[in-house]
Amino acid sequence: MPIPRTTTRSKTTRRVRPGRWPHVVPDPAPRPEPVHPAERRLRDAGGPDDRAVYSCGCGYLFEARVTSSVSCPHCRTVQAW
Numbered sequence: 001m002p003i004p005r006t007t008t009r010s011k012t013t014r015r016v017r018p019g020r021w022p023h024v025v026p027d028p029a030p031r032p033e034p035v036h037p038a039e040r041r042l043r044d045a046g047g048p049d050d051r052a053v054y055s056c057g058c059g060y061l062f063e064a065r066v067t068s069s070v071s072c073p074h075c076r077t078v079q080a081w
């Protein structure tokens with residue numbers, strides 16, 4: 001009479017570590033508002049008063065002196081001030 005194999009019987013080797021859940025770190029608070037890179041650069045530089053950041057209709061963002069006629073260096077469109 002053959003001996004029945006008992007090796008298929010799985011032992012309970014699964015070790016569950018109690019209380020070791022991954023540390024959940026909350027996401028940092030989002031910035032209040034997206035600042036345009038050029039505008040932020042201007043603010044970081046101290047923000048000269050006689051210069052302003054213009055956003056042209058072509059999508060080009062540039063800073064120039066605050067004058068009555070500022071033209072876009074990209075498409076030469078005169079910006080309304």
Ligand SMILES: [Zn+2]
Pocket residue numbers: 056057058059060072073074075076077
């Ligand atoms: Zn333009």
